[in-house]
Every structure is written in structure tokens, then in C-alpha cells.
Amino acid sequence: MTQDHPGTATTPRTRAKARHILDNYYIGPARDDAVLEIWGYTPEMSYAPGDCVALHVSTTADEWEFEIGRDGLDYVPLLTKSGLPGRHHPTPRDCSVKGCGWPEAYAFTIPDDWAPGGYLVTFRARKGKDMVEEHHVILIRSATDAAPPPYVLVCATGTWLAYNCWGGSNHYEGITGPNGDAFSPIVSTQRPWTRGFCKLPEGAPRALREQPAKPGEMVRYPYMEWAYAYGYSKKYASAGWASYERHFARWAEAEGYDFDVISQYDLHCDSDLLNRYSCAVFVGHDEYWSSEMRDAVDAYVETGGHVARFAGNFLWQTRIEDEGRTQVCYKYIADQDPLVRTDQEHLVSGAFEVEPVNRPGALTFGVNALRGIYSGLGNCVGGGAGGFTIYRDSHWAFDDAGLGYGDVLGSGSRIFGYEVDGLDYHFEDGLPFPTCSDGAVPEIEILAMGLATNIEADHGVWGETLYIGAADAAFKAQALFGEVTPETLDACKRGNGMIVSWPRSKGEIFTAATCEWVAGLIRQDTQVEQITRNVLNRFGKSKERSR
Numbered sequence: 001m002t003q004d005h006p007g008t009a010t011t012p013r014t015r016a017k018a019r020h021i022l023d024n025y026y027i028g029p030a031r032d033d034a035v036l037e038i039w040g041y042t043p044e045m046s047y048a049p050g051d052c053v054a055l056h057v058s059t060t061a062d063e064w065e066f067e068i069g070r071d072g073l074d075y076v077p078l079l080t081k082s083g084l085p086g087r088h089h090p091t092p093r094d095c096s097v098k099g100c101g102w103p104e105a106y107a108f109t110i111p112d113d114w115a116p117g118g119y120l121v122t123f124r125a126r127k128g129k130d131m132v133e134e135h136h137v138i139l140i141r142s143a144t145d146a147a148p149p150p151y152v153l154v155c156a157t158g159t160w161l162a163y164n165c166w167g168g169s170n171h172y173e174g175i176t177g178p179n180g181d182a183f184s185p186i187v188s189t190q191r192p193w194t195r196g197f198c199k200l201p202e203g204a205p206r207a208l209r210e211q212p213a214k215p216g217e218m219v220r221y222p223y224m225e226w227a228y229a230y231g232y233s234k235k236y237a238s239a240g241w242a243s244y245e246r247h248f249a250r251w252a253e254a255e256g257y258d259f260d261v262i263s264q265y266d267l268h269c270d271s272d273l274l275n276r277y278s279c280a281v282f283v284g285h286d287e288y289w290s291s292e293m294r295d296a297v298d299a300y301v302e303t304g305g306h307v308a309r310f311a312g313n314f315l316w317q318t319r320i321e322d323e324g325r326t327q328v329c330y331k332y333i334a335d336q337d338p339l340v341r342t343d344q345e346h347l348v349s350g351a352f353e354v355e356p357v358n359r360p361g362a363l364t365f366g367v368n369a370l371r372g373i374y375s376g377l378g379n380c381v382g383g384g385a386g387g388f389t390i391y392r393d394s395h396w397a398f399d400d401a402g403l404g405y406g407d408v409l410g411s412g413s414r415i416f417g418y419e420v421d422g423l424d425y426h427f428e429d430g431l432p433f434p435t436c437s438d439g440a441v442p443e444i445e446i447l448a449m450g451l452a453t454n455i456e457a458d459h460g461v462w463g464e465t466l467y468i469g470a471a472d473a474a475f476k477a478q479a480l481f482g483e484v485t486p487e488t489l490d491a492c493k494r495g496n497g498m499i500v501s502w503p504r505s506k507g508e509i510f511t512a513a514t515c516e517w518v519a520g521l522i523r524q525d526t527q528v529e530q531i532t533r534n535v536l537n538r539f540g541k542s543k544e545r546s547r
Contacts, residue, residue, distance in 0.1 A: 368422065
């Protein structure tokens, strides 16, 4: 959700500072034949065996090459081509909004023996002794006429696109606004992924610090400092294959789970696609969804499907337009969406919990974004536990995990944050229950909780600039209470993140509502791993579903 500026960015000084940050993070075409570069993209995000994949590439080199390999537990090149003629194509200034428009440079058909997974595409170009390398990723699922695996990993491509800053604009910042520092409510799928979304070096910092800051220290953001130093997008830690889905896919493969891998856009286009699988899995940061994507998940669960969501920040409704080439999300300025005050007002691209959308996330996954948000990022619960406090330790999800009432799950591996989802709740005899005032239903069991906030603490450290500040709390106060006052800001300060379990209709949902669950898998946290196994083992069993 992070609004991309320090504090509230309401003064000329802070706006200038935000612009300075944007300039330093710009990743995109140099538009200069003298600069060695190569970039590429594909028209679609996901494919199946037999599909044709077109590579749209622009390079200043006379020749270029590419390599494709499955980015699984072991990386093995499967297709390589070299000596391809290079062409440097004009790139529109508003390419991040309208697309690059580059012609097809090479095409190939996906062989039948390519296993489902994420496939890394490496583009290389050379001039003399200089070489540049950039990356793309495509998702490959099993053939429609093949027997499907029990599980499907649904990649959060709506969020990837929202954070993709390649070419200058995304749903957070931009070069397309009237002052050159406004976010763009419209972004294109027809452009490369920004640096760090597809491949990262070992050791790239995650969004959460591995250790909380010490009292009196200036707050630090190691992932942004790293991005500055090495020329990566500062958004790499917020979205993308490399930071989230890749780690889950590699862990699951090592554990012997058989997965298909698809994009959210597949759900948007095919509402019945999930019915092939026993369990749909979501991981990482799944902030942006179209109404059609949600409809597909809801229908799947209603007819007996299982959902395992190890992800956080289920917040914004989007629209997919122009045959999938454009994503729309007006977000904080949803009142400017062209669908306001029309018969399609329910499709306005604003927050799920807010009018006119008014479709709380708890109706789909059992938790709401605006009841949670930040933990462990900067001074937002910066000294917190970093994990979930266990309340219902006898639940099946915790079998053999060695957890008791009051224990903290995942603090050592820092799984709680950087954005989380929660509910309004009350305590009875030491156990939390949903109040059901925010779209939740009594059948939702709250298994574990942690604390979050929407206002970054200011400890008065000299020279410190807060990143989150209070801007998101002001948005929440306006959205939920209709005005921003000291009282409504205070009411919006406190949030929470939850693990919930929900037997819904003929199906079942398990949600660990945190972006950083995969950190527990990366760091081999045995308790996090055991809970993940428990959920997958239970949900992967075949279940009769009505068609």
C-alpha cells in the first residue's frame, strides 16, 4: 500500500525530495544509441505447452542473444539463441502507460516437455568488451488436456504490475503527472519488468530488517539503500517473482509438491480455471485484484475448493482493459474514476472496503487490509516481535509444529510484515473473536495475531526522515469515517495481522495474512515449514466439487 514519498509529502520541500528519490530510481530506456542496453517483454504473462511466445526486444547492440530456463530448485538452460540482429526501437515517453510498441524480434513455441513453473528469460547484448544483461519471466502451466497437479500457485501479477516502475510510472509514482511526480492510475502490461522483479543476487535485503533497530538509532531501509547502490528498483522488495513466488515454488518443489503456476490474469480471463485443482495457493504481496479475479476465487471455494493464502495486503480493486494490455487503479483518487456515478460504479478502482466498491476482503479471504497494514517497516512497529502470537494452538494447522498458547511463531525468521491484514476483534477468556462489524463472519477462527499500525512512530531522532508517516492513516480515516481529525487518525493508528481458518460453504480457506511468510521458508524456520506442510497436505486431497 505504501504511498511513495517520505511522510505526507504535502510541502514543496517534501515534494521535491520525493521527486529526487524518483529520479534516482528511474529504470527504463536510455533513448540514446551510444548507451549499451537491451530490454525485452512478452505480450502475455503466462503460457501453456504449444503456445507461441513472442519476444519484443530493443537493443543498441548489433547482435543480441537470449537464454531461457526453468527457475526451479535447479536452474537448467532449455533454449538459447545467439547472433540475433539487434534493433533499437523508439520508446514513447509514456510507455509505462501506453506500452512500448516494439515489434516482435523472435518467437518460439513452448515444447510439450517443459514442466510447469516460472521461466527466467535472460537477454544479453555486447559492444566490444562491454556486456549488459536484463531479465524477464514467463509462467508456464500444464496443458489443458493434461491431468492437472493438485496445486496451483497463482502469482500476484496485478501487484507486480502496480509496482513495476520500468519506463517511469506505476501506481505509486510517475513521470506522467502534471507535476512530474504523480502516480499513474493507468499502467501498461506491454513493457519490460523493472530490474529486480525477475532475478536478484543472493543476499539482496528483504523489506523487513533482519534485526529491529536499536533505541535511538536513525531508522534505516536496507533494501532501498541496496537498490540505490546496485542499480535495482526500490520496488524489488515489494513485488515480483524474485522476491516472493520464486521462493515458495522452490521450497514446494524440494518438498515434493506438484504445482501448476499461473497468473492472476488467468483467473480474470477464465473463471473456471481453478476448478482443475484441489488447492489454490497465493503467496507474498497480493494487493491488487480485479473484480473478476475475486469472483473466480469465491466461486471456486463455494463449490468445494481449498485456498491457502500465505500473503498480505488485499486492498485495491483494479480493472483490466484493452484486452489485457492495461491495468487501471485510481486508488486514493477513486472519486476521479470515470465509472463513478454510473451503473458500473461497483467496478470503481478503489479500496475494497470503501464505497462505492464496498466489498470487504474478509468476504473472500477472511481478513481486511485496512484493519492491518504496516509492521516491521521503518518505525511502524519497528521494535515488534516479528511474528504471530498463537492463541488457538490445538488447531490442525499447528499439528507437530511445537507451538503452545502464547508462543510467537516466526519471530526469528521475521515473517510478520511488512504489510499484514486483520479484523476488528474482541477477546473472551483469552481468545480473540471477530466482531463481524467489517465483513467477517462468526465462522472465521482467529488462530494467531500480531500488531500493526498506520502511523509511523516519530522518536525525535535528529536527521531522521520518516518514510510512511501518517499519510495512509489519513486516507483510512477519510475512507472509514468521512473526515480526518485527531480522533479519527487515532482510531486508524492501530491495526493487526492474523492467521485465520474458515470452513466456507463446501470449501475451506486458510490465510496467514502477511507478505513475508516466505521468509520463514527461505530461512528454514521449522515451525513455519511444518504449518505450510499441514495446510498443503490437508488441502491437496481431492474433494468432490460441483461443476
